[in-house]
Amino acid sequence: MKNIAKTCFVTAVLFALVGMGWGIQMSATHDHTLSPAHGHLNLLGFVAMAVYGSYYAVSPEAGQSRLAQFHYALAVLSVIVLVPGIVLAITGSGETLAKVGSVFSVLSMVLFGLVVLKFRLGGQESTAT
Ligand code: HEM
Incomplete structure (x- = not known):
């Protein structure tokens, strides 16, 4: 991934446009049932x-790392899994997807934490313990 x-x-x-469109749809229909899913999106x-x-x-050096690519991929995947999972949970169709999405979300934040710890702000890989 270049940039x-x-x-x-x-x-x-892209996520914001979908989320805002969803918000307008909720406002227009006066049906706020799925607002937690909209909020998470x-x-x-x-x-x-x-x-x-x-x-x-x-x-930028952090951004060029493989860890950052894994972090980005997992962060996107967690939204794509968690948001429909919340919809299914609210509508009583099962909580499994929401649980899986939650785990992905936590793991993506852990990966981000590892990236932040590994690289100094502004660039070089941290040599500090
Ligand atoms: C076009 C833009 C947006 C519209 C029309 C919209 C509309 C709505 C509506 C109708 C609700 C339900 C309110 C209720 O039931 O009390 C809601 C809830 C919420 N929205 Fe939005 N929204 C928009 C953008 C955003 C954005 C950009 C964010 C966050 C960055 C956001 C975060 C939330 C959150 C956190 C909730 C509460 C969810 C909950 O309590 O379950 N919304 N929004």
């Missing part, structure tokens, strides 16, 4: 993804 910061921002915009898909993009923009 992971830009990829994160583009992904964030916007917060994990847009806000968190934009935070990741900002971090990788100021730490």
Whole structure:
């Protein structure tokens, strides 16, 4: 992935557009039943993804690492699994997908933590213990 910061921002915009469209649909129909799923899509898909993009923009060496690619992939996967999982849970169709998505979300945040610990802000791999 050549520019992971830009990829994160583009992904964030796409999730936001879907999330906002969903919000408008909820407002128009006065049916807020699925608002927790909408909230998670916007917060994990847009806000968190934009935070990741900002971090990788100021730490380009971190962004070039394989760990960052795994982190990005898992962060996207967690949104794609968790949000429909919340919809299924709310509508009484089972909680398995929501549970799997939750685990993916936690793991993606752990990966982000590892990236942050491994690289200094601004660049070089950390040599500090
Ligand atoms: C076009 C833009 C948006 C519209 C029309 C919209 C609409 C809505 C509506 C109708 C609700 C349900 C409110 C309720 O039942 O009390 C809601 C809840 C929520 N929205 Fe949005 N929203 C938009 C964008 C966003 C964005 C950008 C975020 C986050 C960055 C966000 C986060 C949330 C959260 C956290 C909730 C509460 C979920 C819950 O309590 O279960 N929304 N939104």
